[in-house]
Amino acid sequence: MSVAFATCTYRYRRGPVVLDGLSFGFPSGRTVLLGPNGAGKTTLLAIAASALQPRAGTVAFAGLDPAIRGQLRAYRRQVGWMPQHIAPVPGMTCREQVAYAGWLKGMTRREAWGAAVEALGRVGLAKKADQRASALSGGQLRRVGVAQTLVHDSRLVLLDEPTAGLDPAQRGVFRKVVEQLSESADVIVSTHQTEDLSEVYDHVVVLSEGTIRFSGTVKEFHARAPADTASGRWAEGAYAAVLGGGEAW
Numbered sequence: 023m024s025v026a027f028a029t030c031t032y033r034y035r036r037g038p039v040v041l042d043g044l045s046f047g048f049p050s051g052r053t054v055l056l057g058p059n060g061a062g063k064t065t066l067l068a069i070a071a072s073a074l075q076p077r078a079g080t081v082a083f084a085g086l087d088p089a090i091r092g093q094l095r096a097y098r099r100q101v102g103w104m105p106q107h108i109a110p111v112p113g114m115t116c117r118e119q120v121a122y123a124g125w126l127k128g129m130t131r132r133e134a135w136g137a138a139v140e141a142l143g144r145v146g147l148a149k150k151a152d153q154r155a156s157a158l159s160g161g162q163l164r165r166v167g168v169a170q171t172l173v174h175d176s177r178l179v180l181l182d183e184p185t186a187g188l189d190p191a192q193r194g195v196f197r198k199v200v201e202q203l204s205e206s207a208d209v210i211v212s213t214h215q216t217e218d219l220s221e222v223y224d225h226v227v228v229l230s231e232g233t234i235r236f237s238g239t240v241k242e243f244h245a246r247a248p249a250d251t252a253s254g255r256w257a258e259g260a261y262a263a264v265l266g267g268g269e270a271w
């Protein structure tokens with residue numbers, strides 16, 4: 023099992039209750055997290071990254087609970103997180119921004135500086151390493167975000183809508199990155215894009231209104247698609263069936 027939530031409750035200060043006593047263990051491997059807008063995917067990933075603390079309940083990974091005194095630092099070293107909104111750090115180059123993420127995770131400056139170039143190379147941005155991150159396109163900036171999670175050796179990688187705005191060639195690069203990552207880490211990806219689901223992931227988890235509506239292998243998810251679904255649209259069919267047919271993307 024990978025990251026596990028136990029009776030987790032979360033509500034935003036001036037917002038709704040997003041999770042209400044959620045207990046769920048993510049499977050190991052490559053997992054795609056699907057769900058309608060507002061389902062709580064971003065909140066769930068931010069809690070798994072220890073960026074948000076549950077109001078009640080616990081989250082644990084690799085025997086570590088970030089809420090326990092003395093375990094937060096070790097927990098964060100194990101976890102790479104790409105938030106939904108990547109902001110360029112003013113004045114920093116891409117290499118500096120990626121190296122900074124490594125340094126925050128406990129790498130030495132020297133290690134982080136070297137690893138940053140390698141990570142940028144893996145997302146096809148080696149040539150942009152010395153350009154200011156603020157001068158990148160939205161899709162390029164997302165790739166910097168992915169590089170920030172690759173720069174250190176995470177055992178759990180959480181990617182929140184990493185392929186939004188990527189061109190088809192870059193989506194291909196992303197598939198390879200996930201494949202490589204999964205050799206040494208569990209990977210959880212929140213997305214609304216399902217065209218290449220069976221090529222990239224082992225497991226599917228569907229969240230709706232803070233509740234897990236489905237968790238299973240890609241094959242099990244496929245089996246939920248109604249028999250009359252067009253073959254290229256089986257994931258949409260399965261998703262609608264899991265959510266009772268009433269929810270749109």
Ligand SMILES: Nc1ncnc2c1ncn2[C@@H]1O[C@H](COP(=O)(O)OP(=O)(O)OP(=O)(O)O)[C@@H](O)[C@H]1O
Binds near residue numbers: 062065
């Ligand atoms: N900072 C915030 N303050 C108040 N409410 C928030 C905040 N962030 C999110 N919410 C609310 O929490 C709920 C869950 O939002 P969340 O972003 O986790 O959903 P999501 O599944 O990631 O959605 P999407 O697919 O649109 O990105 C929504 O009702 C949203 O309006």
